Amino acid sequence: MSLLQFDDRADAPPEEDWAALGTALGRYARARTNRADLVEDVVQETLSRLVQQCRDRRPVSVYALGFRIAANLLVDHHRRDRRYAGEPEEQQPSDSPLPDRVVAGRQELVVLQAALAAMPPLRREVVVRRRLHGQSCAAIANDLELSLKAVEKHITRGLADLHRALATGDEA
Amino acid sequence: MTRDRHAADDAATWVHRLDQPAMDTAAGAAFDRWMDADARHRDDFADMQALWHSDALAEALRAHAVATPPRTVAAPLVRRFRPARYAMAACAALVAIGLATPALLTTTYRAGHGAGRSVTLADGSRVDLSGDAELRVRLLPWRRDATLAQGEAFFDIHHEADRPFTVHSGSTDVRVLGTAFNVDRQADDRITVQVYRGAVSLDSAHGEQVVLRMGQGARVVADRLAAKPAAFDLTQHRAPDWRSGWFEASDVPMGVLVDKVRRYADQPIRFADPALADRRVSGRFRISDPDRVLGAIRAAYGAEVRRNGEEIVITSNEAAHD
Numbered sequence A: 001m002s003l004l005q006f007d008d009r010a011d012a013p014p015e016e017d018w019a020a021l022g023t024a025l026g027r028y029a030r031a032r033t034n035r036a037d038l039v040e041d042v043v044q045e046t047l048s049r050l051v052q053q054c055r056d057r058r059p060v061s062v063y064a065l066g067f068r069i070a071a072n073l074l075v076d077h078h079r080r081d082r083r084y085a086g087e088p089e090e091q092q093p094s095d096s097p098l099p100d101r102v103v104a105g106r107q108e109l110v111v112l113q114a115a116l117a118a119m120p121p122l123r124r125e126v127v128v129r130r131r132l133h134g135q136s137c138a139a140i141a142n143d144l145e146l147s148l149k150a151v152e153k154h155i156t157r158g159l160a161d162l163h164r165a166l167a168t169g170d171e172a
Numbered sequence B: 001m002t003r004d005r006h007a008a009d010d011a012a013t014w015v016h017r018l019d020q021p022a023m024d025t026a027a028g029a030a031f032d033r034w035m036d037a038d039a040r041h042r043d044d045f046a047d048m049q050a051l052w053h054s055d056a057l058a059e060a061l062r063a064h065a066v067a068t069p070p071r072t073v074a075a076p077l078v079r080r081f082r083p084a085r086y087a088m089a090a091c092a093a094l095v096a097i098g099l100a101t102p103a104l105l106t107t108t109y110r111a112g113h114g115a116g117r118s119v120t121l122a123d124g125s126r127v128d129l130s131g132d133a134e135l136r137v138r139l140l141p142w143r144r145d146a147t148l149a150q151g152e153a154f155f156d157i158h159h160e161a162d163r164p165f166t167v168h169s170g171s172t173d174v175r176v177l178g179t180a181f182n183v184d185r186q187a188d189d190r191i192t193v194q195v196y197r198g199a200v201s202l203d204s205a206h207g208e209q210v211v212l213r214m215g216q217g218a219r220v221v222a223d224r225l226a227a228k229p230a231a232f233d234l235t236q237h238r239a240p241d242w243r244s245g246w247f248e249a250s251d252v253p254m255g256v257l258v259d260k261v262r263r264y265a266d267q268p269i270r271f272a273d274p275a276l277a278d279r280r281v282s283g284r285f286r287i288s289d290p291d292r293v294l295g296a297i298r299a300a301y302g303a304e305v306r307r308n309g310e311e312i313v314i315t316s317n318e319a320a321h322d
Helices: A015-032 A036-056 A062-084 A099-117 A121-132 A137-144 A148-171 B002-018 B025-037 B039-053 B055-065 B089-104 B254-262 B274-278 B290-301
Strands: A003-007 B106-111 B117-120 B126-129 B134-139 B144-156 B165-169 B172-176 B180-187 B190-197 B199-203 B209-213 B216-221 B246-253 B269-271 B280-286 B303-307 B312-316
Touching: A015 A036, A015 A062, A015 B025, A015 B039, A036 A062, A036 B144, A062 B002, A062 B025, A099 A148, A099 B055, A121 A137, A121 A148, A121 B055, A137 A148, A148 B002, A148 B039, B002 B025, B002 B039, B025 B039, B039 B055, B106 B126, B165 B180, B172 B180, B172 B190, B180 B246, B180 B254, B190 B199, B190 B209, B209 B216, B246 B254, B254 B269, B254 B274, B254 B280, B254 B290, B269 B274, B274 B312, B280 B290, B290 B303, B290 B312
Parallel strands: B144 B165, B269 B312
Antiparallel strands: A003 B106, B106 B134, B117 B126, B126 B144, B134 B144, B144 B180, B165 B172, B172 B199, B180 B190, B190 B216, B199 B209, B246 B280, B303 B312
């Protein structure tokens, strides 16, 4: 009958775990959008949905589910913003970036293109097929006559290369 | 340096594995362990996941892909984003502080079994929680948020022009424009809202938005507005039915009705046949009297209600005669 008041520490996983997850989600969201208010919203909403879902049934991976929820929320917010702005739904966002995103976006694009150009052609081909065309690893392995292991290695090495190029580009 | 490179390679491997259609339990647990182990892992993963999803990467790849068109073309992953700025390590500390704090300001209110209780929030707003309800409230200097995680709640919100109050329930948001209203989280994807004073703005996850005024109600099912806002009789209903132990059902799943009865029942209630929980019911039920409601279900909807001393089991008639 009684109403209990307590803070989240009592029934949720330890606060510091949520804080670590929140920090990681924030870092991800911040890299995806320039809207600081949106970052906080996405992180809070993701954490609150996670708490609910964890209560029903523990997910295969809390972190993986968290990142998936955050990615979906960013898509939703982005669509909603576009609707409010009166833009047509099907327009490719990359064709018309926000004015204040252009400079940072262009610099990033130049670095990524240079890193792709420096990549072994086969690796580049695998990354293009996986990320741009959404081909499954099995289909890529089949098309390019590679083992599944080799395909996976090309994707992860390729991504690590691109990440490194951006990290050193930021320092410069 | 080699160590850094190693961590970055691991992060890239996890981005790839999460990008696959399925993840097994062992891999999921391994990923959580790896993320928990080191802040550096989390940073690298967050950066690489953002890079992998970014429009900038898609655009850079597009330029290279022109030369080599693929044989099979499937839908691209995520592409509705503007090019995003790459997170710099220098920002990380700031982000950590900014984000960890609001989570600590959240207060959770829970009502136990039974009729529920009233609670007054720090801003003077009053919330009546139904039995078995859970509400999380976060009051910040510039905004107020409440999340109805479970159950039903009647809000009488203290109006503050520069501090909006938003109620989140599932994927539905109710923005308060200074008012008294009821939110019923009937299921994770089924929420109804009724306004008793003032007005609220209702946002479904699908981007639909509707303003409900005094005497209007609406229902969101599976992220969509289920119907146009409908009027209810304010002279008959000065406060939500549940506060006096009633529930007025109009074409709702039997499972929703039984959930409300569970708040008052002294034993667990279970559907032997899940299909029965989906059967539609209409009527005015006295949920504070479980026996009466179960009797009505038995009489009107052809269900058998059995008590075995530990729980109450609802079975369909056909099954009962087998």
